[in-house]
Amino acid sequence: MIQSIDRAAKILALLQGARRLGIGELAAGLQLPPSTVHGIVKSLQAHGLVVQEAVGNRYMLGPALLKLSSVYLDTLDVRARAMRWMHELSRRTGLASRLGVESFGEVILIHHDRRPDDTEQMPETGLTIPSHASAIGKVLLAYSDEHAADVLARPLRNLTADTLTDPDKLRSEFPLIRRDALATENEEAVIGESSMAAPIIDGHGEVVAAVAIVIPANEWPPADATANILRETARNISRELGARSWPPSV
Amino acid sequence: MIQSIDRAAKILALLQGARRLGIGELAAGLQLPPSTVHGIVKSLQAHGLVVQEAVGNRYMLGPALLKLSSVYLDTLDVRARAMRWMHELSRRTGLASRLGVESFGEVILIHHDRRPDDTEQMPETGLTIPSHASAIGKVLLAYSDEHAADVLARPLRNLTADTLTDPDKLRSEFPLIRRDALATENEEAVIGESSMAAPIIDGHGEVVAAVAIVIPANEWPPADATANILRETARNISRELGARSWPPSV
DNA sequence: GTGCACCATTCGACATTATCGAATGTAATT
DNA sequence: AATTACATTCGATAATGTCGAATGGTGCAC
Numbered sequence: 362m363i364q365s366i367d368r369a370a371k372i373l374a375l376l377q378g379a380r381r382l383g384i385g386e387l388a389a390g391l392q393l394p395p396s397t398v399h400g401i402v403k404s405l406q407a408h409g410l411v412v413q414e415a416v417g418n419r420y421m422l423g424p425a426l427l428k429l430s431s432v433y434l435d436t437l438d439v440r441a442r443a444m445r446w447m448h449e450l451s452r453r454t455g456l457a458s459r460l461g462v463e464s465f466g467e468v469i470l471i472h473h474d475r476r477p478d479d480t481e482q483m484p485e486t487g488l489t490i491p492s493h494a495s496a497i498g499k500v501l502l503a504y505s506d507e508h509a510a511d512v513l514a515r516p517l518r519n520l521t522a523d524t525l526t527d528p529d530k531l532r533s534e535f536p537l538i539r540r541d542a543l544a545t546e547n548e549e550a551v552i553g554e555s556s557m558a559a560p561i562i563d564g565h566g567e568v569v570a571a572v573a574i575v576i577p578a579n580e581w582p583p584a585d586a587t588a589n590i591l592r593e594t595a596r597n598i599s600r601e602l603g604a605r606s607w608p609p610s611v
Numbered sequence: 612m613i614q615s616i617d618r619a620a621k622i623l624a625l626l627q628g629a630r631r632l633g634i635g636e637l638a639a640g641l642q643l644p645p646s647t648v649h650g651i652v653k654s655l656q657a658h659g660l661v662v663q664e665a666v667g668n669r670y671m672l673g674p675a676l677l678k679l680s681s682v683y684l685d686t687l688d689v690r691a692r693a694m695r696w697m698h699e700l701s702r703r704t705g706l707a708s709r710l711g712v713e714s715f716g717e718v719i720l721i722h723h724d725r726r727p728d729d730t731e732q733m734p735e736t737g738l739t740i741p742s743h744a745s746a747i748g749k750v751l752l753a754y755s756d757e758h759a760a761d762v763l764a765r766p767l768r769n770l771t772a773d774t775l776t777d778p779d780k781l782r783s784e785f786p787l788i789r790r791d792a793l794a795t796e797n798e799e800a801v802i803g804e805s806s807m808a809a810p811i812i813d814g815h816g817e818v819v820a821a822v823a824i825v826i827p828a829n830e831w832p833p834a835d836a837t838a839n840i841l842r843e844t845a846r847n848i849s850r851e852l853g854a855r856s857w858p859p860s861v
Numbered sequence: 862g863t864g865c866a867c868c869a870t871t872c873g874a875c876a877t878t879a880t881c882g883a884a885t886g887t888a889a890t891t
Numbered sequence: 892a893a894t895t896a897c898a899t900t901c902g903a904t905a906a907t908g909t910c911g912a913a914t915g916g917t918g919c920a921c
Contacts, residue, residue: 363654363908365615365879370658377682384898394881399899401879404613408620409715415817418888418898422683424714427721430680431737432627433672448731464674465659471677472734479727481698486734487681567665613879615908634869644910649870651908668869668917 368393369401373422376411381419430487437462439561439570440471442601447474447572450594454587456574458594459485459556461497463505466512468498471570490550493517493531494524496558497571499544503535504560504568504609524549542595542608543588544571553578557588559595564603566610572598618643619651623672626661631669680737687712689811689820690721692851697724697822700844704837706824708844709735709806711747713755716762718748721820740800743767743781744774746808747821749794753785754810754818754859774799792845792858793838794821803828807838809845814853816860822848 368391375390376382384402388395402420405411409425434440440460447458451474460472473485492498492512502509513528525531538544547555558573572595576583596607618641625640626632634652638645652670655661659675684690690710697708701724710722723735742748742762752759763778775781788794797805808823822845826833846857 362657363615363650364906365613365908366619366651366654367657369613369616369619370655370660373679374658377679380682380686385896395898396882396900397880400613401616403899404616405620407612407617408624410620416815421686422679424683424712424719424721426676426683427680427719427737428714428739429623429627429672430677431739432630433674433676434737436630436671444733445731452729462674464678469674469677471674475725477729479702481695483694484722484734484736486736487677487684489678489681565666614877615879635867645869646871646911647909653870 365401368397369405372398372401372405373410376420376422381414381421383419387420434471434486437471439563439598439602443561443570443572443598444472444474446594446597446601447472450572450574450590451475452477453590454574454583456576456587457482457485459497459573459575460570461490461495461501461558461573462570463492463498463501463508464489466492466508466515468492468495468501470497476575491518491520493526494520494546494550495573496544496546496556497573499531499534499538499546500558500560500571501568502531503538503544504611509535520550521548521552523547539611542592547581548578555581557583557591559592560599560609561595561602562599562604562607562609564605566604566606568609569602571595615651618647619655622648622651622655623660626670626672631664631671633669637670684721684736687721689813689848689852693811693820693822693848694722694724696844696847696851697722700822700824700840701725702727703840704824704833706826706837707732707735709747709823709825710811710820711740711745711751711808711823712820713742713748713751713758714739716742716758716765718742718745718751720747726825741768741770743776744770744796744800745823746794746796746806747823749781749784749788749796750808750810750821751818752781753788753794754861759785770800771798771802773797789861792842797831798828805831807833807841809842810849810859811845811852812849812854812857812859814855816854816856818859819852821845 384395384399388398409423411420412423413420443460451458457476458474459470461468461470467489470485470488475482517526543559545557555576555578556573558571560568561570563569599607634645634649638648659673661670662673663670693710701708707726708724709720711718711720717739719739720735725732767776769776793809795807805826805828806823808821810818811820813819849857
């Protein structure tokens, strides 16, 4: 591990949490002399990875990250294949749909198709959500022992009154999730919002992502037809990725 | 400039262009020994900034970039203020709208509101477009001498038959753009697609972004009413940012 | 099925390079 | 106008990343 790159990445992570920080605050965060941090920040700035705020002298994340992330999304085969199926999913169910993958124990959303009404909705692509409190996360955990071991070893954060924070309770859902190829989450992450997810597998039979629909709590539970459309979507995407069979075998 | 960070950023830039590269290819691109590149790539990988493809041993950009970019977008005051006005703009005009800022001589789109029909549309946030071939770019050039000097000094790439590649022709549009607080682009970037943009200013009177509508070529030119709604949108966003007057003075 | 070739990866000596503390500059605050 | 709290610059030092050679692994061809 190259020291200065490690430090640079940690600076980006700090800015990710705090939005705007001065050299001194970053130096305190890394426990390094300000001059050292300054050199690293200036190097990042030269590449547009951080920018200095127009007024004041604190630093924040830079636009180069947006450009890089846009290319990252383009490299994802799952996403390209999933997009049209997800649009169809949202159209048929009238619900927002999400596509997520695992990254460092969390779920990161790599696509989002809005609910098909004309209300204003936040773009959710790029958001990260805790694995244990999302339907997508539960799917990914249920199909990967090592991922599950990783996540369930750490303490699970409480997001709402209904968040499952007991590893054993969570683990007990996994067999059912694998049986139905379907996971649910009922106001466990956000009050008033539930979701349901299904696994997506690639040509090697590996679960590489999960697709979900977001259901307002007052429409819970969804009709059987809705769940079937979701499963159908996951199967169609999987088939496009070269999967021979669906649901995935354990 | 710290050497290893500079090299790391260049590796990210190479992957941005080429999607998937092996250590050897990266080493050739940077003209460095493979072992040196390997050390840098592994450091980036440890932080999720790059990932190794599941099968094969090439590397590609990683999910950490997506998470970082998501936070970057959240830090942008303009974007937060612009979103609801842009949704209104798209609703009233029936057209897709875009919000862009300047970065390293290019335009980078920081928000996108889809056309309000149920067709499938690519999310465009994060895309970069050449300044000289976009309405947003023309606005940002027209209001910033130093930015214009920068961009127009370099050769201008041809994107369609109608792309303006002569710096003088482009420069001659600037007074009109400033007079009307409105720039247009007619199939100069993408065949079949035109656009029209207006400047957004902040509390200091600086042009910090531009908002645009995307117009199918067969609907060109747009009605005067459409242009007025666009200008109104830019004014409303500017006012929320603390601007005292609009259009911006030169 | 075996051997070959290519490429990623590991390792350790070396000197380049980042680091750090002190000095300087800058802007805001009283 | 003086003071404080920053960011920023500079140069000596040795810690650090770099590089070439050796190793390991994987896929392809014969």
